[in-house]
Amino acid sequence: MSYMRLTGYADKFGVHPGDTIKFYVNCNGPAEYKVEIVQIINGDTNPRGPGYIDKPIEASVNGTYKGRAQIIHGGSYGYVPDAKAFHVESFTLQCWIWPTAPKTHPRYWKHGAQGLVTKWSEDCGYGLFINEDGCLELRINEHRITTGVPVRDHAWHFCAATFDAATGDIVLYHEPQVVYALDPEIAPVETNLKVAIAHAPVPAALAAYVEKLAPEDPLARSSKPAGVVFAGKYNGKIDSPRICNRALSRAEIEMMKAGAQPGLTERRNSGPTGKLSECIVAAWNFSSGIDTLVCKDEGPYRFDAILVNCPNRGMTGYNWSGQNFDWKHAPQEYGAISFHDDDVDDARWFSDFEWTVPETGVKSRFYGAKLTTADGDEDFIPFWVVPRVGQETAKIAVMVPTISYMAYANEHVACNAGGAELFVYRVPIMQEQNMFLSEHREYGGSIYDTHTDGTGISISSRLRPILSIRPKYDHFLAQAPWQYPADLHLIYWLETMGYDYDVFTDEDITYDGLARIENYNVIITGSHPEHNSGAQLDALHNYTQRGGRLMYMGADAWYWVHSYHPGYAEKGRGIVTEMRRCESGIRTWRADPGEYYHQGTGELGGMWRFRGRYLHSVAGVGMSSEGFDVSSYFSRTPDSLDERVAWAFEGIGYDEKLGNFGLVGGGAAGLELDIVDTMLGSPPHTLAVATSAGRHTEAYLLVMEDFGFNQQGLDGTTHPRVRGDIAFHETPNGGGCFAFSSIAFCGSLPWNNCDNNISRLVKNVLDRFSMDGPLPAPPASAIKHRGRADYDPSPIEHQSRKARGEPLPA
Ligand SMILES: [Fe+2]
Structure with missing residues (x-):
C-alpha cells in the first residue's frame, strides 16, 4: 500500500x-x-x-x-541483560499464568509461540513458552517439549519445568488452578534429553523471547534495548516467575512459589529454605514497585527486569481473595502483570529534526x-x-484538552466495535488513518479500544504518531471533526474575530496548578474535555472561586479520572496517561474486579462522579445524553431574560433558533449534551438560559449512570433529561461560568463567516468575561437562600415558563 x-x-x-x-x-x-x-x-x-x-x-x-x-516495536515485556548466573547447566522455571489468547488464528498479526520466562534465542538457551497450538512448551536449544494440552484462556495455571543436565531428566508441569468436572487430568510430562544448553548472549525475557540481535539494523534501533529484537509477545498475566539453577523436586517447586525472602538476616535466608536459597537465579516479585517500570528481583543477584511498553500492573494475582480492591492495601494479592502484544509506551524513534522556538515573535x-x-x-x-x-x-487562554486527545489517540472503535453502525445510525465512514491503524496495531490504540486480546486499553502514550490528532481528520462518531480538529473550529473563530489569546495544555495545568491560569481573565475549554486529572480540576475550582471566568465550550467534560504515570517523569511531562473504566459511565470496556486502581498513582479510577466530584460542579452542567445521528438547535428560555445574564443575548432575538446550522451534524446541539442538575452539582443559582429539550431523535439516549434500571423511554423523543442546557452562573469574587453544553456547539461558530447567533452569543460572553476586574455585581434581589433539592425535574423551558405563568410551548 x-x-x-x-x-x-x-x-x-x-x-x-x-x-x-x-x-x-x-x-x-x-x-x-x-x-x-x-x-x-x-x-x-x-x-x-x-x-x-x-x-x-x-x-x-x-x-x-x-x-x-x-x-x-510494540508489545510489552520485561528483560534483564545477559549475565553469567543465567548460564545454567540445569534449571527449574516456574510461574503462574493467566493467558488471554493462548491460541491464535493463523492469520492473527502475531501468530506463533508466546514467551513466558525465557533465556532463549535462535535455538540456543532455555525457556518456558506457550506454543502456537496454545500448549505449554519447554524449549532447550532446538528441542521442544510440550504437554500437548491446550492452556485455558482467562484462567490461572501454575506452570513449571525442570531439567537435570546430569541425568537428562525433564519434567513439565501444567496445573490449572480451577479444575472443572469433565476436564481431563493433566499429568506432568516426563522425558529425557541428553543435551548441554548452548547459551546465547541475549537478555533474559519475561513475556517474550529474543528473536535476534541486530545491532546493525537501523530498524532495530527503536527496540529496547536498542538492537535487540523481541518476538513472541505474550498476551495475559504472569505472576511470580522464578528461575533456579537445578532441577527442583515437586515439593521444592511448591516451596519456591513463596519466592525469595526479602532481606538477609541471621534468621532468614534468601530462599524459602536455606537449601533453596542456594539455587535461586531470579525470583521476581511483581507486587513490588507497581507504580514503576521495574520488576523487582528478590533473589541474590538482584536481576531487576526493565519493563518495556508499559504492561498493566496492579493486576489481581492468582491469589487474589476478593476481599481487597486496592493494590496499595494488599500488594501481595497483586503480584500479576498483564502483558499485551500491542502495548506501546514510546515509539523510541530517532529524531529527524528539532526546532528551538525563538524567545520572541512566535505567538x-x-x-x-x-x-x-x-x-x-x-x-x-x-x-x-x-x-x-x-x-x-493575553487575557484569554484556551485550555487545550490534551488528556482527552490522548484518551482518543489512534482510536479503532469504528473498525473494531460490533454495532458501530447502530451507534451512529449510518455506515461509519473511514479515513485513511483508520485503515492504516488497522494494519499497524503496533501504533497502539486509544483508551476507547481493547487490546488485540480483548482486554481494555487503559494506557495511552503521546510518544508515538497519533493519527487522530490531525487536521483534516473526520471521526466516525460525528462524521465531522472530533476533539483536536473540532477544537480548531474555536481557534478559527478566535482568529477570525480578532481575539488575542494564549494556549496551554492539560499537562501544563496539571503540573503547574493554579499558577498556570490565575493571571488570565477567562479560560476557554475545548469541545470535549472529557478526561481530566485531579490537579486540573482543583486548579479550575480554585480559579473560578477566586473570580476567574470559565467558558465551557462543549459537553461530556470532567468525566473520567486520569493520571499521568510517574514512571515517565524523567522523559518529560505527561508522557503516559492512565484511565480505568470501572463500574459506571459510558464504557467501551470494563476493568475486571479488583483492578480499578491506577498503577501509576494508585488512585481509584472510573468516573470523577463516583469519586465525589460531580461533573456539574465544575462549570454548572454535566453530561446527560449522547447520540450521533443529527444535531439540533437551542432556544432561549425565560431565564435568559434575567438581568443577571441578559447581556449575553444582546443582538439576539428571543425567538431566534440558536444554532440551527453548523458543521457538526448540522446544528449547535448535538453529539453529547450536558444539562443543569442542582442535585448533581450545578450551583443552586445556575440559570439555564437556553435548551434543546424535545428536539432530539431516538438515537439520543440517557447516560447509564443516571438510571438504575432499564426501562422504555430513555431516548431523545421521550426522556426529559435528553437535552442540552446552555447555562450561566456567577462564582465568588466576580467570577463566572458559561457552559454551552454540546460537543457540536463549536461547529456552529464558523458558519457564515462567523456571522451568526452562536458566534454572537459567544462573543458577548467572551467580551464580558475577558474584562479586567470582577464582573459587575448581580442585582441585590438575586441574593437569596436557595435549596438544592428545591428542583423541578421538568424541562427547564417548561419550568421557567411555569414560574412566570406563561403558557407551555407546543
Ligand atoms: Fe468522549
Whole structure:
C-alpha cells in the first residue's frame, strides 16, 4: 500500500519560547520530505465551512530532509541483560499464568509461540513458552517439549519445568488452578534429553523471547534495548516467575512459589529454605514497585527486569481473595502483570529534526510541523507554543484538552466495535488513518479500544504518531471533526474575530496548578474535555472561586479520572496517561474486579462522579445524553431574560433558533449534551438560559449512570433529561461560568463567516468575561437562600415558563 508513508510525533505537546522541540518521522518510501512549521487555524475540510487553513511560520527548521523508515516495536515485556548466573547447566522455571489468547488464528498479526520466562534465542538457551497450538512448551536449544494440552484462556495455571543436565531428566508441569468436572487430568510430562544448553548472549525475557540481535539494523534501533529484537509477545498475566539453577523436586517447586525472602538476616535466608536459597537465579516479585517500570528481583543477584511498553500492573494475582480492591492495601494479592502484544509506551524513534522556538515573535497558538513529499504524501505533527508561567501574553487562554486527545489517540472503535453502525445510525465512514491503524496495531490504540486480546486499553502514550490528532481528520462518531480538529473550529473563530489569546495544555495545568491560569481573565475549554486529572480540576475550582471566568465550550467534560504515570517523569511531562473504566459511565470496556486502581498513582479510577466530584460542579452542567445521528438547535428560555445574564443575548432575538446550522451534524446541539442538575452539582443559582429539550431523535439516549434500571423511554423523543442546557452562573469574587453544553456547539461558530447567533452569543460572553476586574455585581434581589433539592425535574423551558405563568410551548 502506498498510503500514509509519512507519520511522526514530537517529544512535547507544549513548548515554551526558547525551548527546543524534537520531531521523529517515519518516511517509509519517499527519498525526502519537506518540513514547514505552520500555525494551524482550521482543520475541517467540510465545504460548507472555511476549509483547511494554516499559516506558514518562518522557522530555522523549515527545509527538505532525507527520508528514512522507522518502525514501532510494540508489545510489552520485561528483560534483564545477559549475565553469567543465567548460564545454567540445569534449571527449574516456574510461574503462574493467566493467558488471554493462548491460541491464535493463523492469520492473527502475531501468530506463533508466546514467551513466558525465557533465556532463549535462535535455538540456543532455555525457556518456558506457550506454543502456537496454545500448549505449554519447554524449549532447550532446538528441542521442544510440550504437554500437548491446550492452556485455558482467562484462567490461572501454575506452570513449571525442570531439567537435570546430569541425568537428562525433564519434567513439565501444567496445573490449572480451577479444575472443572469433565476436564481431563493433566499429568506432568516426563522425558529425557541428553543435551548441554548452548547459551546465547541475549537478555533474559519475561513475556517474550529474543528473536535476534541486530545491532546493525537501523530498524532495530527503536527496540529496547536498542538492537535487540523481541518476538513472541505474550498476551495475559504472569505472576511470580522464578528461575533456579537445578532441577527442583515437586515439593521444592511448591516451596519456591513463596519466592525469595526479602532481606538477609541471621534468621532468614534468601530462599524459602536455606537449601533453596542456594539455587535461586531470579525470583521476581511483581507486587513490588507497581507504580514503576521495574520488576523487582528478590533473589541474590538482584536481576531487576526493565519493563518495556508499559504492561498493566496492579493486576489481581492468582491469589487474589476478593476481599481487597486496592493494590496499595494488599500488594501481595497483586503480584500479576498483564502483558499485551500491542502495548506501546514510546515509539523510541530517532529524531529527524528539532526546532528551538525563538524567545520572541512566535505567538502562543496551535502549530504543526507540516510534512509533505513531492508525491503528495502529507502528515502533520501538532504542538502548541505555551508561555512560561508568569509570562502570559493575553487575557484569554484556551485550555487545550490534551488528556482527552490522548484518551482518543489512534482510536479503532469504528473498525473494531460490533454495532458501530447502530451507534451512529449510518455506515461509519473511514479515513485513511483508520485503515492504516488497522494494519499497524503496533501504533497502539486509544483508551476507547481493547487490546488485540480483548482486554481494555487503559494506557495511552503521546510518544508515538497519533493519527487522530490531525487536521483534516473526520471521526466516525460525528462524521465531522472530533476533539483536536473540532477544537480548531474555536481557534478559527478566535482568529477570525480578532481575539488575542494564549494556549496551554492539560499537562501544563496539571503540573503547574493554579499558577498556570490565575493571571488570565477567562479560560476557554475545548469541545470535549472529557478526561481530566485531579490537579486540573482543583486548579479550575480554585480559579473560578477566586473570580476567574470559565467558558465551557462543549459537553461530556470532567468525566473520567486520569493520571499521568510517574514512571515517565524523567522523559518529560505527561508522557503516559492512565484511565480505568470501572463500574459506571459510558464504557467501551470494563476493568475486571479488583483492578480499578491506577498503577501509576494508585488512585481509584472510573468516573470523577463516583469519586465525589460531580461533573456539574465544575462549570454548572454535566453530561446527560449522547447520540450521533443529527444535531439540533437551542432556544432561549425565560431565564435568559434575567438581568443577571441578559447581556449575553444582546443582538439576539428571543425567538431566534440558536444554532440551527453548523458543521457538526448540522446544528449547535448535538453529539453529547450536558444539562443543569442542582442535585448533581450545578450551583443552586445556575440559570439555564437556553435548551434543546424535545428536539432530539431516538438515537439520543440517557447516560447509564443516571438510571438504575432499564426501562422504555430513555431516548431523545421521550426522556426529559435528553437535552442540552446552555447555562450561566456567577462564582465568588466576580467570577463566572458559561457552559454551552454540546460537543457540536463549536461547529456552529464558523458558519457564515462567523456571522451568526452562536458566534454572537459567544462573543458577548467572551467580551464580558475577558474584562479586567470582577464582573459587575448581580442585582441585590438575586441574593437569596436557595435549596438544592428545591428542583423541578421538568424541562427547564417548561419550568421557567411555569414560574412566570406563561403558557407551555407546543
Ligand atoms: Fe468522549
